[in-house]
Amino acid sequence: MNPIVELVDNSFIFIIAISVVLLVGVTAAMIYFVFRYSEKNNPKPDQSITGSTTLEILWTVIPLILVLAMFFYGYEGFREMRNIPPNAMLVKVTGKMWFWNFEYENKKTSDTLLILPQGKDVRFELMSADVNHSFYVPAYRVKEDCVPGRVNHMWFHTTNVGVYDIECAEYCGMNHSYMLGKVKIVPEKEFLEWYNKIDSVKKTDSLSVPTGNVKTDSLKTLQVKTDTIKAPVKKTDSIKVNTKDTLKSKK
Amino acid sequence: MANGTLANEVSYLEYQGKHKGIMGWLLSVDHKRIGLMYLMAILIFFFVAMTLGVLMRLEMLTPGETIMKPSTYNSVFTLHGVIMVFLFIIPAIPAVFGNFMLPIQIGAKDVAFPRLNLFSWYLYMVGAVLAVFSLFVGEGPADTGWTFYVPYSIRSAQNVTLTTMAAFVLGFSSILTGLNFVVTIHRLRAPGMTWFRMPLFVWGLYATSWIQVLATPVIGITLALIMLERFMGIGVFDPALGGDPILYQHLFWIYSHPAVYIMILPAMGVVSEILPTFSRKDIFGYKQIAISSLGIALIGYLVWGHHMFVSGMSDTSRIVFSLLTFLVAIPTGVKIFNWVATLYKASIKFSAPLYYVLGFIFIFSIGGLTGLVLGALATDIHVTDTYFVVAHFHYVMFGGMGIMFFATMHYWFPKVFGKMYNEKIAVIACTIIIIGFNVLYFPFFIMGYMGMPRRYYDYLPQFEGWHILSTVGSWILVSGIVFMFGNLFYGLLKGPKAAVNPWGGTTLEWKVPSPPPLENFDEIPVVTGGPYVHDKPTYIMHPGKEGINTNGGPKTINQEAAL
Numbered sequence: 001m002n003p004i005v006e007l008v009d010n011s012f013i014f015i016i017a018i019s020v021v022l023l024v025g026v027t028a029a030m031i032y033f034v035f036r037y038s039e040k041n042n043p044k045p046d047q048s049i050t051g052s053t054t055l056e057i058l059w060t061v062i063p064l065i066l067v068l069a070m071f072f073y074g075y076e077g078f079r080e081m082r083n084i085p086p087n088a089m090l091v092k093v094t095g096k097m098w099f100w101n102f103e104y105e106n107k108k109t110s111d112t113l114l115i116l117p118q119g120k121d122v123r124f125e126l127m128s129a130d131v132n133h134s135f136y137v138p139a140y141r142v143k144e145d146c147v148p149g150r151v152n153h154m155w156f157h158t159t160n161v162g163v164y165d166i167e168c169a170e171y172c173g174m175n176h177s178y179m180l181g182k183v184k185i186v187p188e189k190e191f192l193e194w195y196n197k198i199d200s201v202k203k204t205d206s207l208s209v210p211t212g213n214v215k216t217d218s219l220k221t222l223q224v225k226t227d228t229i230k231a232p233v234k235k236t237d238s239i240k241v242n243t244k245d246t247l248k249s250k251k
Numbered sequence: 252m253a254n255g256t257l258a259n260e261v262s263y264l265e266y267q268g269k270h271k272g273i274m275g276w277l278l279s280v281d282h283k284r285i286g287l288m289y290l291m292a293i294l295i296f297f298f299v300a301m302t303l304g305v306l307m308r309l310e311m312l313t314p315g316e317t318i319m320k321p322s323t324y325n326s327v328f329t330l331h332g333v334i335m336v337f338l339f340i341i342p343a344i345p346a347v348f349g350n351f352m353l354p355i356q357i358g359a360k361d362v363a364f365p366r367l368n369l370f371s372w373y374l375y376m377v378g379a380v381l382a383v384f385s386l387f388v389g390e391g392p393a394d395t396g397w398t399f400y401v402p403y404s405i406r407s408a409q410n411v412t413l414t415t416m417a418a419f420v421l422g423f424s425s426i427l428t429g430l431n432f433v434v435t436i437h438r439l440r441a442p443g444m445t446w447f448r449m450p451l452f453v454w455g456l457y458a459t460s461w462i463q464v465l466a467t468p469v470i471g472i473t474l475a476l477i478m479l480e481r482f483m484g485i486g487v488f489d490p491a492l493g494g495d496p497i498l499y500q501h502l503f504w505i506y507s508h509p510a511v512y513i514m515i516l517p518a519m520g521v522v523s524e525i526l527p528t529f530s531r532k533d534i535f536g537y538k539q540i541a542i543s544s545l546g547i548a549l550i551g552y553l554v555w556g557h558h559m560f561v562s563g564m565s566d567t568s569r570i571v572f573s574l575l576t577f578l579v580a581i582p583t584g585v586k587i588f589n590w591v592a593t594l595y596k597a598s599i600k601f602s603a604p605l606y607y608v609l610g611f612i613f614i615f616s617i618g619g620l621t622g623l624v625l626g627a628l629a630t631d632i633h634v635t636d637t638y639f640v641v642a643h644f645h646y647v648m649f650g651g652m653g654i655m656f657f658a659t660m661h662y663w664f665p666k667v668f669g670k671m672y673n674e675k676i677a678v679i680a681c682t683i684i685i686i687g688f689n690v691l692y693f694p695f696f697i698m699g700y701m702g703m704p705r706r707y708y709d710y711l712p713q714f715e716g717w718h719i720l721s722t723v724g725s726w727i728l729v730s731g732i733v734f735m736f737g738n739l740f741y742g743l744l745k746g747p748k749a750a751v752n753p754w755g756g757t758t759l760e761w762k763v764p765s766p767p768p769l770e771n772f773d774e775i776p777v778v779t780g781g782p783y784v785h786d787k788p789t790y791i792m793h794p795g796k797e798g799i800n801t802n803g804g805p806k807t808i809n810q811e812a813a814l
Binding site for chain 1: 322394396400403491530533535536537538561563566570573574577578581584585588589591592594597601612613616617620627629631636637700706707709786
């Protein structure tokens with residue numbers, strides 16, 4: 001089980017449960033009062049009621065305790081998100097208008113498709129080659145911005161074998177909504193087989209989107225089912241170079 | 252008419268001074284006429300931005316292209332945001348109804364600086380014209396989102412400079428209005444109106460005005476830096492020149508988060524006016540509501556970092572900002588609990604403004620409570636920059652401020668225009684609006700948690716059903732809004748004459764004729780009690796006639812000096 005997913009979902013359920021109780025309480029009291037003390041049912045209002053110190057203290061202190069509990073829950077999940085396991089495998093993620101580039105520790109790179117072994121801790125170094133992006137994997141409940149000129153960090157533990165969405169969550173211009181990708185979680189053996197085939201990077205890319213100088217018109221055809229579209233080979237190379245150069249010069 | 256009508260014999264609408272016709276409005280320094288001029292401008296921009304919103308929903312009806320291209324969509328959501336935030340939500344209640352009602356509610360003849368007030372309106376119009384201008388000149392309207400995040404806003408070829416220039420000028424309008432209100436509240440209260448005898452709307456405006464004066468200069472500087480960055484490449488924000496994009500986000504939110512409270516505090520003030528009027532009893536916990544406005548304004552300054560939990564800000568800052576964010580929930584909760592408690596043992600008169608307030612309490616509570624999900628670090632990291640955030644701020648901004656703006660228009664309509672609208676149609680329109688609102692925005696929460704990012708022109712297939720439902724909601728909502736405005740407009744033209752005090756309100760605006768005369772009061776009244784006392788009079792409207800000497804007090808002198 002992925003600890004981050006569990007912590008995020010649990011804090012969400014905790015906050016929503018308390019919220020629903022408060023919302024139902026406030027709404028029910030409001031509706032009851034409106035009918036019970038309508039002009040018809042209560043012609044003479046009680047002018048002596050102007051406040052109550054006891055109630056004011058109660059509805060200051062109780063919510064304070066509740067929100068502090070929520071804060072703590074949220075903090076616990078966050079601590080897990082920032083507590084990057086020391087022996088996690090590293091993937092460098094570079095956002096560029098409008099695609100993702102992944103670079104593994106052995107310099108193997110891939111566009112758009114992130115292949116990861118099952119049951120491993122993976123650490124990401126997040127960078128941008130141009131404007132702000134945000135690397136978001138909803139299935140793992142994590143995202144972190146890619147900000148030009150700096151390196152941000154994020155990690156998750158891969159669980160079930162499958163294909164999950166990657167989305168850019170920070171607005172980055174015209175094709176922001178097409179800056180998508182997939183995480184493909186495969187059994188470790190299968191991953192190593194792919195990982196060690198150094199020269200076959202471009203051939204094994206089974207999922208890529210056209211990159212770089214995409215024109216608006218060609219986007220109509222660019223739907224989510226990107227696995228059929230292959231990126232022109234030369235683009236991967238030129239982007240790698242560009243990314244590194246810009247990042248270096250910005251430091 | 253040769254020498255002009257006597258100021259207090261006719262209403263402010265009929266009064267003819269030095270200038271006649273349209274110039275009698277454009278050169279008027281009367282706070283009521285300026286309020287109405289704001290109203291007209293603001294409503295036009297509301298309709299423009301609402302239309303843009305409807306177009307966005309239409310585009311999202313089907314995946315891929317429905318009615319526009321991605322670059323158009325990006326400009327549309329940018330303009331929807333910029334117009335709604337800077338031209339509607341921020342100025343609507345303070346500039347229209349604050350201007351109109353604040354002096355009357357504190358027993359003054361006008362604001363402290365009437366000419367400055369008119370100047371603020373002109374600044375607003377200049378800013379608005381610049382914003383409209385940016386649509387038609389250069390490379391097309393800005394496509395950066397209303398947040399103008401760098402480096403994109405520096406690199407974008409679109410007309411970002413003019414749009415930021417517009418927001419820059421609008422900022423000055425906001426600062427000057429805030430300054431005017433702070434001075435008015437400090438110096439022009441009628442004799443006997445102590446701080447804790449002020450109506451709660453005035454308290455809301457007071458807290459708002461301080462934020463306007465203190466926070467708005469920050470956005471002015473920030474937007475000016477963007478312009479310099481674009482023209483001269485000064486390198487404050489651009490990482491390629493050694494600048495820091497995160498710095499921009501800090502500066503932007505140092506203003507824009509407190510601005511959220513500029514938007515909501517006046518609306519909360521109106522809730523506190525409408526509830527005691529239609530409950531026919533005093534408000535519950537007057538002092539707590541008044542002080543909580545200041546509490547929200549104060550803590551609201553210290554929570555801006557919660558917009559940046561995934562930006563790469565240090566972990567310590569994220570934890571501190573999360574904790575502070577939760578604290579702002581407390582004064583907000585206090586207000587809601589006191590409002591509901593006001594209904595206890597009341598004698599409730601059902602009326603359109605009250606329906607809106609009940610709708611507001613429900614919708615705003617959802618908005619506030621989902622804010623807790625965004626305040627908690629773990630959950631925020633998952634849902635920030637998704638539709639969950641979009642849902643949350645539409646529930647607090649539109650469901651909070653917008654719905655209360657509608658309530659305010661109904662509540663003060665008879666006072667401002669001296670006419671009445673059709674009550675039944677108003678209630679039906681209110682019901683349609685509240686239903687449409689929830690059908691439109693509630694699916695956003697679900698999509699957001701499922702991982703639908705905001706500002707997406709296109710979407711993955713799993714979101715299609717929710718998008719369709721939401722678009723249908725937008726049609727319901729818009730028909731409710733059109734219905735509501737139609738009813739008000741018909742009331743304005745053909746409605747029956749309104750009484751001085753149609754609702755049985757207890758604050759000073761209900762003691763003067765509908766519509767009020769030019770100088771509001773024949774004599775400055777004397778205040779002898781709290782604002783919402785229903786069982787005994789708390790104002791002496793003609794202290795001179797009753798032999799009460801108010802001359803010589805500092806307040807009276809200042810009032811004359813100001814006029």
